[in-house]
Amino acid sequence: LTSLLDGPLSILEEMAVEALSLNTWEAPPARRPLLFVTECLEQAKEIFSGAHETFPDSSLISGVLDGIAETNQAFRRALINEFDRLLGDLDPAKAERDEFLELFDGALLRCERLGFPPQLDRAVLRRGLNLIWDLRETDRDEELAIVPPMLDRLEPCTERLREAGGDDFFGLEGAVADLYVFKGEEGMRLDTRQAAFEEALQICPGHRNASRLLSYLLLERANRELLKTSALPDATSVLGPARRRLQPIFERAAQAIDRAEELYPDNDLVHRYRADLDAELDRFKLAVQESHDD
Numbered sequence: 260l261t262s263l264l265d266g267p268l269s270i271l272e273e274m275a276v277e278a279l280s281l282n283t284w285e286a287p288p289a290r291r292p293l294l295f296v297t298e299c300l301e302q303a304k305e306i307f308s309g310a311h312e313t314f315p316d317s318s319l320i321s322g323v324l325d326g327i328a329e330t331n332q333a334f335r336r337a338l339i340n341e342f343d344r345l346l347g348d349l350d351p352a353k354a355e356r357d358e359f360l361e362l363f364d365g366a367l368l369r370c371e372r373l374g375f376p377p378q379l380d381r382a383v384l385r386r387g388l389n390l391i392w393d394l395r396e397t398d399r400d401e402e403l404a405i406v407p408p409m410l411d412r413l414e415p416c417t418e419r420l421r422e423a424g425g426d427d428f429f430g431l432e433g434a435v436a437d438l439y440v441f442k443g444e445e446g447m448r449l450d451t452r453q454a455a456f457e458e459a460l461q462i463c464p465g466h467r468n469a470s471r472l473l474s475y476l477l478l479e480r481a482n483r484e485l486l487k488t489s490a491l492p493d494a495t496s497v498l499g500p501a502r503r504r505l506q507p508i509f510e511r512a513a514q515a516i517d518r519a520e521e522l523y524p525d526n527d528l529v530h531r532y533r534a535d536l537d538a539e540l541d542r543f544k545l546a547v548q549e550s551h552d553d
Contacts, residue, residue, distance in 0.1 A: 296334075356403040387412065452472075519532075
């Protein structure tokens with residue numbers, strides 16, 4: 260009986276593939292046919308999923324649901340395959356930035372017309388991150404200034420997948436952490452960079468690049484704190500109000516240095532900043548454990 264659906268499902272698949280304009284990538288996909296196909300399949304899935312709850316042992320209902328899923332997979336896979344083919348035709352050593360971006364824009368437009376299914380978000384995200392790594396190996400990422408515009412395209416994919424969670428996000432932790440590391444590297448402000456590295460570690464605890472970069476950033480924070488005290492004369496230490504202002508500065512610097520070492524024990528600058536901190540503490544006759552109530 261399920262074979263009776265082969266004809267209608269095949270027609271829907273062919274309609275979707277044609278509407279996706281896979282052979283003319285520069286042309287926008289046809290909105291209405293894609294909407295018709297996706298709504299038909301979604302409504303059928305909803306109806307038969309409800310029936311499956313009532314009759315869980317029905318092989319007929321299971322067969323229909325399998326057919327719907329296979330149809331969705333078929334035209335989505337056709338889109339991914341054509342995307343891969345076009346991406347493979349671009350030489351990372353020679354292609355220009357606009358060629359890469361236009362290709363991804365075309366893929367994302369087709370994903371949008373299909374309702375951003377997680378399968379396609381995953382495909383675009385992974386290929387975008389792989390492209391950044393490929394261009395980085397030849398130093399073309401900076402030459403093309405491609406990372407910021409690629410991140411603008413990939414971050415919404417990441418947000419949708421994280422929101423979906425479950426199987427849709429499973430296995431992407433390291434890749435998504437890479438995205439936030441790239442974002443942190445591109446940040447202009449210290450707070451922006453730190454927030455991105457912290458996000459990477461929240462998604463993928465122990466991520467090596469995020470740990471390393473955040474470690475060096477924390478030393479930069481410690482250095483900024485110590486610069487606040489380096490120009491002060493030693494005599495300032497005898498004044499109570501000045502001591503109360505200095506104490507939290509040294510504590511913030513100490514906390515930043517401690518965490519930098521914890522995150523990345525191989526950080527070769529930790530001992531230097533710790534020595535600078537100790538020298539300043541000794542100069543003002545303070546200790547990081549000292550009470551703020553002095």
